Amino acid sequence: MNAPATIEIGTLIGRTAGIKRGSAHVAGTSVLVRSIVRWHQAGLIPEEIAAKYGFLRLEQVHAALAYYYANRLEIEAELARVEAESREIEATAAHDA
Numbered sequence: 001m002n003a004p005a006t007i008e009i010g011t012l013i014g015r016t017a018g019i020k021r022g023s024a025h026v027a028g029t030s031v032l033v034r035s036i037v038r039w040h041q042a043g044l045i046p047e048e049i050a051a052k053y054g055f056l057r058l059e060q061v062h063a064a065l066a067y068y069y070a071n072r073l074e075i076e077a078e079l080a081r082v083e084a085e086s087r088e089i090e091a092t093a094a095h096d097a
Helices: 033-041 046-053 058-070 072-096
Strands: none
Touching: 033 046, 033 058, 033 072, 046 058, 058 072
């Protein structure tokens, strides 16, 4: 019986310049690390996050969370930027209404 191939954890997270502002994402998908972090901060456990997407494997979710904990300032800054952009859009929409 062959042992399963070892997966290098660094291969599970990627960045592509010019796509989604170069934000960290689960390699081979469009799922951003910050999206997984939001679900986790909302109280979902990794198994629930993987199930919510349906195509993510548990090791991908754990890799995204490990990336977040290793690069917390970067991801927190992204979350703050996205939140500020959302507030600005909502304020503009309310003003135009």
